Amino acid sequence: MSTTDILTLLAIILSAIAVGFAAYQAILNRKALVAARKSIEMSTRTRHIEMLPKAGFAIHVDMKLSNWISDLSKVIELSQQAMGNKDDELLKELAGKGLKSPDHLVDKFMYEKAPPWLSEIYISSAQFYYDAKAPQVALWGFSSEAGNYSYIPSFIERCEDSINHIRQFKSYLDDIVPRAYLETPASINDDKFIG
Numbered sequence: 001m002s003t004t005d006i007l008t009l010l011a012i013i014l015s016a017i018a019v020g021f022a023a024y025q026a027i028l029n030r031k032a033l034v035a036a037r038k039s040i041e042m043s044t045r046t047r048h049i050e051m052l053p054k055a056g057f058a059i060h061v062d063m064k065l066s067n068w069i070s071d072l073s074k075v076i077e078l079s080q081q082a083m084g085n086k087d088d089e090l091l092k093e094l095a096g097k098g099l100k101s102p103d104h105l106v107d108k109f110m111y112e113k114a115p116p117w118l119s120e121i122y123i124s125s126a127q128f129y130y131d132a133k134a135p136q137v138a139l140w141g142f143s144s145e146a147g148n149y150s151y152i153p154s155f156i157e158r159c160e161d162s163i164n165h166i167r168q169f170k171s172y173l174d175d176i177v178p179r180a181y182l183e184t185p186a187s188i189n190d191d192k193f194i195g
Contacts, residue, residue: 057110057113057114058114058118058176060107061110061114061122061125061173062170062173064122064125065169065170065173066170068125068129069170071133072159072162072163072166073163075097075132075133075136076156076160078090078094079091079139079152079155079156079159080152082147082149082152083149083152083153086147091139091140091148091149092140094136094139095136095137095140096140098134098135098137098138098139099130099136099137102126102130102134105129105130121169121172125166125169125170128161128166129162131162132155132158132162132163136155138151139151139152
């Protein structure tokens with residue numbers, strides 16, 4: 001056997017060892033990823049369980065966000081209807097339901113006692129809701145008693161933007177509080193179950 005043959009054979013053997021080592025590393029990396037995923041899932045589940053005693057706050061905020069989304073969706077629908085039919089009465093009624101102040105959009109007790117992250121979701125969502133509801137008063141003219149039909153498209157766009165932002169915040173709540181907990185029957189007080 002020549003020196004070249006020996007070196008070639010040695011290179012093949014070393015390459016096979018390197019490929020085997022790389023395959024073994026890949027198997028170990030895969031196992032490490034599975035273990036990390038399980039650890040993250042357990043950590044998330046633990047946080048969810050720890051959150052349950054405070055879930056009443058999350059339920060309140062979730063309900064408020066759902067109501068705001070529903071209200072803005074209805075306002076969009078009625079604004080489109082008023083614009084399509086040139087319905088002055090409907091437009092005037094919509095303008096009358098706009099908000100002149102953000103007072104009492106957020107329940108003070110809930111805001112102060114809820115976990116900080118939830119309070120931030122609550123107040124930020126309220127700001128987006130108010131951002132759409134405040135300009136609603138401009139659907140009907142102040143100086144002239146007439147509808148501002150040309151303003152409706154930009155107003156609708158503002159409402160849609162607010163709905164999208166509030167939905168994003170709502171999705172965080174959906175990820176944190178299990179749906180089963182939110183749907184727990186509440187017909188009997190908890191005290192009755194404890195003996």
